[in-house]
Structures are given as C-alpha cells and as structure tokens.
Amino acid sequence: MNIKDLITVREVSEILGVCPITIRNWHANGSLIPVFVHKLTGIRFYDKEEISGLMVKRNSKRVKEPSQLSE
Numbered sequence: 001m002n003i004k005d006l007i008t009v010r011e012v013s014e015i016l017g018v019c020p021i022t023i024r025n026w027h028a029n030g031s032l033i034p035v036f037v038h039k040l041t042g043i044r045f046y047d048k049e050e051i052s053g054l055m056v057k058r059n060s061k062r063v064k065e066p067s068q069l070s071e
Contacts (some may be wrong), residue, residue: 006036006045015051 012032013020026032027044032054034044 005048007048007051008046009044011048012046012051015055 007015009020009023012023016023023032024044027034032046035047035050036045037043038045
C-alpha cells in the first residue's frame with residue numbers, strides 16, 4: 001500500500017457524506033477500522049480503495065453503518 005492510497009477521517013467523511021464524528025464513532029465501535037493510526041498524533045488513516053468500495057455499497061443499500069454492508 002502506498003501512502004498516496006491513505007486518506008484521513010475528514011476525507012472519508014466527505015466521500016461517504018457523513019460527519020467526521022460519525023467516522024470516529026464507527027472506529028470506536030469497530031465498524032470501520034483504519035489501516036494506520038499515527039502513534040504521536042493519533043490521526044487515523046484509511047485505505048482509499050476500501051472506502052470507495054464502501055461508498056458503492058452504501059449507495060446501493062442506503063445503510064447507516066459499515067458493519068451493515070456485509071449483510
């Protein structure tokens with residue numbers, strides 16, 4: 001995985017059309033796990049391709065949480 005393939009909470013929220021707090025909540029409850037968390041800053045990074053896949057599924061199913069996408 002290339003660093004260019006990683007996106008931040010804000011970018012994920014913009015792609016999925018939800019607030020950044022929602023992304024943080026999804027991480028807290030285990031629904032959306034970042035691929036990397038910076039040890040010093042705590043900034044979460046997500047795989048752009050994985051989030052794009054979630055967007056496609058989200059649009060087709062209109063669900064509220066990533067954990068519901070596997071159903």
